[in-house]
Amino acid sequence: MNTEFITNIGLTHYLVLAALLFVIGMAGVLVRRNVIVLLMSIELMLNSVNLTFVAFSKYLGILDGHIMVFFVMTIAAAEAAVGLALAVSIFKRFNEVNIRFFEHLKG
């Protein structure tokens, strides 16, 4: 077996790890019913993107990726705040935080 892959850690490893995390988060968004868990899955996806940014930043030797991470973090925090406020609203109304309650919003 080629042990190069195991011992020599490079950009690919981080990218694949990030891709897997992203896909896990996406699966969470698609299959979970709890709004808060959905939000957490989205956070997971955002985090995996952060990981790719930082990895690229290191391997390309430029700092712009770090800046993007800041921006993503800010937006993630904002999204969490609004998402949780919505979840609180839903909870107050239905005493449960299930995504199906959002179906009332359809036109």
Added chain:
Amino acid sequence: MNHSLLMAILILAPFVGFLINGARYKKHSGNVAGSIATVAVAISFISAILLVVDLISMPAEGRRIAVSFFEWMAIDKFKVNAGFVVDQISAIMILVITGVGTLIHLFSIGYMHHDKGVAKYFAYLNLFIFNMLLLVLGDSLLVMFVGWEGVGLCSYLLIGFWFTDKEKAAAGMKAFITNRIGDAAFLLGMFVLFITFGTLNFSELNALAPTVAESTWLGALTLGTLFLFIGATGKSAQIPLYVWLPDAMAGPTPVSALIHAATMVTAGVYMIVRLNPLFIMAPNTMMVIAIIGAATAVFAATIGITQNDIKKVLAYSTVSQLGYMFLAVGVGAFGAAMFHLMTHAFFKALMFLGSGSVIHGMHEEQDIRKMGGLKKYMPITHITFVMGWLAIIGTPLFSGFFSKDEILAYAFHSPMGSPILWAAGVVGATLTAFYMTRLMALTFWGKSRVSPDVHPHESSAIMTIPLIILAILSVFAGWIGVPHVIGEHLGHMPNFWEHWLHPMISPIPGWTAIDHTTEWVLMGCSVGLATVSAIVAYQFYVKSPETPKKIAESIKPVYNLVNNKYFVDEAYFGGIINPLINLSKNTWYYIDVNFIDKMTFWAGDLVRGMGSFVRSVQTGNMQQYAMYIGIGVVVALSFVIMR
């Protein structure tokens, strides 16, 4: 000081005044607001003087101060700078505008001091001065048009200044809408000129005019100038668009003096004089201008005879005098037109302010039938008014004499003129002498018909000082343009005016020097006829006040026709406005409601039907939406990879 700074001060000082007064129009007392506004215009006046002094010190050829502040717009080849130019023509205008403007601002402090919205009034007045300066200083038709529209706006705002009175508000709207028609023509004229010449800059247009006229279709030039002239008839109250000016007297009297006598209404004349090389290339247009001008001069004068509102008389007089200017322009006497513009600005502003003083002293009474014998109550107003009267009826050696006479001489002698035009001018002058004497007689002389509960009083110094200054100007302003024929008897007095304007004025093709005998004869005719008519009027209205009534009775149909202003307003309503309204109503009902609306309803129903079909996809289940996104990403990504 450098020119661009001076120019900026000149233009922006009134604007700053407008901003100050406009921003705090509820807080300023009348005197404060008036002082701010007056000082703003006075600053403008001082910079205008400085600029003109600089201009005079330049060599005669290439006298021109041009300042370009920034590039306003650049669309492909169409480039317009926010450029301003002071040359021989605009120098006169800025002096008149800011000088007379300052006096009228000063007068307004006294006239408006009891009004509630006085700060707002002064803000509008300053804005007007600003726009008027833009109009006269702009170095291209487009910059001029900005000012053109701006003065129209201010005129509208000021006519309808007492907008709680429905009639006055309606007068403002009438002025605005009538001007709109002219402005539309002005715009069309600009389009035609731009298509023909590829520029809207005055100096470029004037330089190109002779060359293009030779090489291309002359019709374009005629069309363009004709459109511009229609624009001018709107702004300068000529037939057929003069109807708004008499109604515009609804505004405060100083406004009438500033806007509707001295400055804005002369914008049309100014515009044509500025483009004189262009107009001189279009003889057909010139003919139309001359005829319209002469017709307006006579037509308005006849109406003036029958009016009883002191301001209406002056308004029709203004229309008539503007007709003179257009007559002058039409026969190629651009210098004379400018000359008359200036002298008229002085004496007509004087008379309007004088009438304002009378109205003020009479406690808002405007009907001259209820005046008479005011001479002893208002000595200063009377004396100054007399000066204006003498000037306007063309008393020799008063300013109006020189300018009017030059116009008549040109009308007779110019190859573009004709004896008929001259005759019309003389009739106009005669009528002018008649109705102005009538006005004097009914207002100041004769027996007092003032109702006993009104106590006329002389106005305060702040109102009389501008009157005195304007009176002096009305008397002596003509002396800078003494014609040779008189000048040579006055110690060879040169004609400064002609020298000054000479480089800016295109020569009239086929012009031959007028011979002195003819000139004396013409002068004698007009002066003699005017004198006779003035004496007749004096006889009628002072000595035997019953005679005019008898005459009116004996020619009742004619009198009614004239007294009702030839039913022009009614004709406009019956002939143009009402048919238009009916047309619009029918179009609205048959085309809009029954056709277009139904079409859109069908379209809407169609879209809604399709939408309700597609809507079934929208389940509201967000995870399904997310799934669609996911599938989309998968498809897109596999496309990218498998490619």
Added chain:
Amino acid sequence: MGMGKDIFEITVNGLKLVVIFLMMVQMVPILVWLERRGSAFIQDRLGPNRVGPLGLMQLLADAVKFLTKENFVPDTAKPFLYYAAPVFALIPGAVAFSAIPMSSPIQVGTFEMFGSTWGPYTFLVQGYEIGVGIVFILGVSSLAAYTLLMAGWGSGNKYTLMGALRASAQTISYELALGLSIVGVIMLYGTFNLTEMTLAQQGPLSFTFLGNNVTASWLPNWGIFYQPLAAILFFSAAFAESNRLPFDLAEGESELVGGFHTEYGGFKFNMFFIGEYGHMMIASGLMVLFFFGGYTIPYVSVAELNEWAASVTSTAGKASALVALIHFLAFNVKFAFFMWVFIWVRWTLPRFRYDQLMDLGWKTMLPWALANTIITAFVIYIASL
């Protein structure tokens, strides 16, 4: 952050981590004794004085009691969280505390052992040095909120849950003021590194203002003189962070019983206790580091001390060890003082109300910290002109 280049260095560094952890844990009984004696002193009573001299053996007795108590789990508790919480409570404190430099590094020259040559080595008197020290410490200590929530919710008890929510909300709120208050400090020293900060504060007070060197030899070059407001804000926020009086709103006998650790007894309670003291220690350590010169001795620069040590000892290694010892003592004196202030305040000031606490954090300390940041930035900019 490497552990070292050979087995000896790795061993020493590993041992060092253990020693620092144990030091932190073992300081707790002493502090408990100090707190009890101190509170007695403040309240004019005797305190524990029966077991051993001055009651010092009381700690041992306590430890025995904790260990021998019955170990129980409430019925409604979630066992995993219930047990995990106290363990997690130790981690942030220990990890953050290890990043605090307590003395200057010790140089070890080359020597022979087991038949081969070792060294030279430089051992830091701190668990590990991290370039972005402050950020790391703040980040790690912000994880403490989880232990509160885990304990509060895991106990399956309304009172514990309310206490946990209160405590964690308070922690998060004051983290903001805490973080912002030290931004001025960071700008002042221009570094995140705690050792560099310490070294920036040696010697007498001197700074450059508009190109002029200003020296005040009667004052040490401590951060408190540059950032007095930041020091006050930081110390106050640190009280709230460690849930100590006057900010111990998580507990309340009348309304919340014992707060998030109501259901914990015996050794599990003890671990929470150690966690809380860990927070106090970090706060005191950071206070010393940021504002009171770290391990340096006032007025004396490190170079001067090194010179002196070299003159009294034979080898460079011994000199560095002597210097490190002196620095360690200096650090501990200052450190002990702030620990005492913690105890002192606890037994002096009354509690806040919860809304007052939040108002103070959000409406008073946060704006002041922001103002401090902006003013510091301006002053630094102007001074550098």
Added chain:
Amino acid sequence: MTADAFLFWFLAFVTLASGLSVILMSNPIYSALCLAMTMVGISALFVTLNAFFIAGVQLIVYAGAVMVLFTMVIMLFDLKKDVQAFTKGKFTGAVKIASVGLLAGLVVGAIAMSVSLMGEKTTDNPVMVGTGMETTKALGNILFSKYIFGFEALGVLLLVIAVGAVALARSKGGTHEH
């Protein structure tokens, strides 16, 4: 196996395992705690990528604030184990899982392809090999020069979000009027 490689595999295992737990745990509390664990793991991964400051910020912002907020909200609701944690519908569920799996395969494939195209090129940037302070200074420089617009825009966004979240949370709740 070097220490670096060991660290990476360890952290990769931790993040993936806790990430999977996030979506598999039926009790949202455990999901949240697992996510916090993932965040800590990713922070450690940042450290292995020499992004020390980002790692600290990740700890403070994500692990220390955002996830605590999540945990607090969940605990406040006192959510029990979700009765129906996953969506209904076998077909759509299968489609979802399939698309996710396909996406995973495609992304990994794309990465493998592109990296082999790009080569493992590592540029040495002197700013990025230090202990973190230099990187942070350089970060600050480009954040306040090159990315100043984004920075300001995010400031506005945060303000809007703060107002919006307060407005939402203060309202009576529910998606319809009572």
